[in-house]
Amino acid sequence: MRPARPNRERKITVNDVALASGVSRATVSLVLRGSPLVHAKTRERVERQIAALGYVYNRAAANLRTRTSSSVALIINDLSNPFFAEFAMGVGDALVGAGHVALLGSTGESVEWQEAVLGSLMEHSPAGIILSPAEHTDGPHLQRMLGHEPVVVFNREIPGTQWDFLALDNRNGARLATEHLLSLGHRRIAFFGGHADSSSCQERRQGYLGAMDAAGVAADPRCLVECAPNRVESRQATRMLFQQEHGLTAAVCYNDNVALGFKLGLMERGLRPGLDFALTGFDDIPEAAQTTPALTTLAVDPRERGRQAAELLLERVRDPDAPVRRVIAPVRLVVRDSSGTPLHD
Amino acid sequence: MRPARPNRERKITVNDVALASGVSRATVSLVLRGSPLVHAKTRERVERQIAALGYVYNRAAANLRTRTSSSVALIINDLSNPFFAEFAMGVGDALVGAGHVALLGSTGESVEWQEAVLGSLMEHSPAGIILSPAEHTDGPHLQRMLGHEPVVVFNREIPGTQWDFLALDNRNGARLATEHLLSLGHRRIAFFGGHADSSSCQERRQGYLGAMDAAGVAADPRCLVECAPNRVESRQATRMLFQQEHGLTAAVCYNDNVALGFKLGLMERGLRPGLDFALTGFDDIPEAAQTTPALTTLAVDPRERGRQAAELLLERVRDPDAPVRRVIAPVRLVVRDSSGTPLHD
DNA sequence: CTGAAAGCGCTTACAG
DNA sequence: CTGAAAGCGCTTACAG
Numbered sequence: 001m002r003p004a005r006p007n008r009e010r011k012i013t014v015n016d017v018a019l020a021s022g023v024s025r026a027t028v029s030l031v032l033r034g035s036p037l038v039h040a041k042t043r044e045r046v047e048r049q050i051a052a053l054g055y056v057y058n059r060a061a062a063n064l065r066t067r068t069s070s071s072v073a074l075i076i077n078d079l080s081n082p083f084f085a086e087f088a089m090g091v092g093d094a095l096v097g098a099g100h101v102a103l104l105g106s107t108g109e110s111v112e113w114q115e116a117v118l119g120s121l122m123e124h125s126p127a128g129i130i131l132s133p134a135e136h137t138d139g140p141h142l143q144r145m146l147g148h149e150p151v152v153v154f155n156r157e158i159p160g161t162q163w164d165f166l167a168l169d170n171r172n173g174a175r176l177a178t179e180h181l182l183s184l185g186h187r188r189i190a191f192f193g194g195h196a197d198s199s200s201c202q203e204r205r206q207g208y209l210g211a212m213d214a215a216g217v218a219a220d221p222r223c224l225v226e227c228a229p230n231r232v233e234s235r236q237a238t239r240m241l242f243q244q245e246h247g248l249t250a251a252v253c254y255n256d257n258v259a260l261g262f263k264l265g266l267m268e269r270g271l272r273p274g275l276d277f278a279l280t281g282f283d284d285i286p287e288a289a290q291t292t293p294a295l296t297t298l299a300v301d302p303r304e305r306g307r308q309a310a311e312l313l314l315e316r317v318r319d320p321d322a323p324v325r326r327v328i329a330p331v332r333l334v335v336r337d338s339s340g341t342p343l344h345d
Numbered sequence: 346m347r348p349a350r351p352n353r354e355r356k357i358t359v360n361d362v363a364l365a366s367g368v369s370r371a372t373v374s375l376v377l378r379g380s381p382l383v384h385a386k387t388r389e390r391v392e393r394q395i396a397a398l399g400y401v402y403n404r405a406a407a408n409l410r411t412r413t414s415s416s417v418a419l420i421i422n423d424l425s426n427p428f429f430a431e432f433a434m435g436v437g438d439a440l441v442g443a444g445h446v447a448l449l450g451s452t453g454e455s456v457e458w459q460e461a462v463l464g465s466l467m468e469h470s471p472a473g474i475i476l477s478p479a480e481h482t483d484g485p486h487l488q489r490m491l492g493h494e495p496v497v498v499f500n501r502e503i504p505g506t507q508w509d510f511l512a513l514d515n516r517n518g519a520r521l522a523t524e525h526l527l528s529l530g531h532r533r534i535a536f537f538g539g540h541a542d543s544s545s546c547q548e549r550r551q552g553y554l555g556a557m558d559a560a561g562v563a564a565d566p567r568c569l570v571e572c573a574p575n576r577v578e579s580r581q582a583t584r585m586l587f588q589q590e591h592g593l594t595a596a597v598c599y600n601d602n603v604a605l606g607f608k609l610g611l612m613e614r615g616l617r618p619g620l621d622f623a624l625t626g627f628d629d630i631p632e633a634a635q636t637t638p639a640l641t642t643l644a645v646d647p648r649e650r651g652r653q654a655a656e657l658l659l660e661r662v663r664d665p666d667a668p669v670r671r672v673i674a675p676v677r678l679v680v681r682d683s684s685g686t687p688l689h690d
Numbered sequence: 691c692t693g694a695a696a697g698c699g700c701t702t703a704c705a706g
Numbered sequence: 707c708t709g710a711a712a713g714c715g716c717t718t719a720c721a722g
Binding site: 011013014015025026029030032033057058059060061062063064065066 | 714715716717718
């Protein structure tokens, strides 16, 4: 014989609260929603019972009834990257503040997995989707799959879609970094790393080329080096770069990890970053300030971007017909030792 | 006058599918759940309509009806730490595989925020909770708050609670690291970093002390140095350490970040890590393999821990009365250059 | 200011 | 093998 288990079976509902406080379910509901219609005395009585019974609101039931949703699907291409992890925290914080919750999915940059995760999350009827898309996402296909679902796309543009978009000011960031190196006297500057078919890499390259152009410095096409945006690949690509004659004295790197890999490559060749060769990164990951020499880079505040994405999505949910927005968040140049002191030639 | 908006208002439900395929709602439900009771012909007809109408299953409604839940609250103390981010990815992957979804909350090590986040997530009726608790969590209070909710605690023990617990084999890991340094000939070895009141730090210290003891080497109490488990604090504490005479030749560090901070401290003093001083870390973060000299450390596979935590929780949900479990996941020593070559004295 | 009634989208005995 | 009916926990007009 199984012992009766301490009310694990039946949950406390508005019914129980109503019964215990001698009012109807409707009144309890009004109390829960903070309606001014209910008398202070009654409210107090009900609230006491809520506490006494340990009632916990069933938001799913309420959502069903009102045909609303208090969740948001958050799909991240690479959560192991601190940039996206911080972004996710920002989203989570902003949502909790608005009584919502984030349904987490991560795709590991796989388009197939992204689709599976999206399918699974959709069944939980999110109010909308914040999507940091995997590389090579098929826009039209996704648009068909998601229909009129509110969506905010983060970081990478998805060609062929009409959704709100939030990204960093990649172009201006790369421009600032390049101008900084130019102002120190560098002329032979590479743009190093990233995949040339990603929108963020293209934009950063444009910023770099623009600054070079404005300064009247020719950018050798060999100075645009592609490589996967991580340390291992970057170190490898740096080795290759230094096997040829190029006369470079500085590099604007696609991001901090690329810059840190570049740094390792320099050190292998006995070159001192910041002294023999100047570097800039992008993102301002915590390590940028910690490494020696500290890395000049662009601060992008991913946590704040997360909050911003959540705001954008909630606005879109409220007004599905508002015009589509493109928000380009500013970035800030942080000058540190890796870019060195002015050159005297 | 507002134009009629393309069926954004009304969602397709089982009713619509039933009507379109000329069966009852019940039959559609059976098809959805893959019941063998329904005739192949009928099933096909229904499935065609499901596809044609673009029906998407409303899991929340089903959960309400069956008094079940397909979500799991995932509360992480520090998502910006790649160790926990990887853990979260593992949880997410395992849950999606089981038709569940993770409700993400992060606390930033704040007990107050943890409570707020828990309260918010509870209203979404998760089937259970995976909790990587903030430091100084009040066990009895939390136990009261969560009642009989299924909970799996990760990484840090919460005194005064009776929940399933998953953690790393901290003791054995630190023992392995210490034995490794001893085998290289080191005798004056510090245990460096971590907060002495955290359970993981205590366990690692015990492993260290056990190995020292077993080797018949006295561990000077001054060799137990406390510091916050990050690079900045560790570098600072390393400076302090080297201001006094200690005769140390090696340190078992609380984790990789502490070890990397220690390394910076060594370099400031002109000491070469791996040659003049041996180091070990804990976690095997990606940087451990990338840094020079590469860091000897303990691989803990956080992604797999996440999957494991999800499994544990789902089992607990299925059988709330099973005995409480403590699962201690193995760790693996990865020897790299930072621990140097055998000492010849 | 409060109560009775209907319904959100689903599932599940229970008849047929 | 299929249909009619009840109900999960909530909210919201609508009467009183």
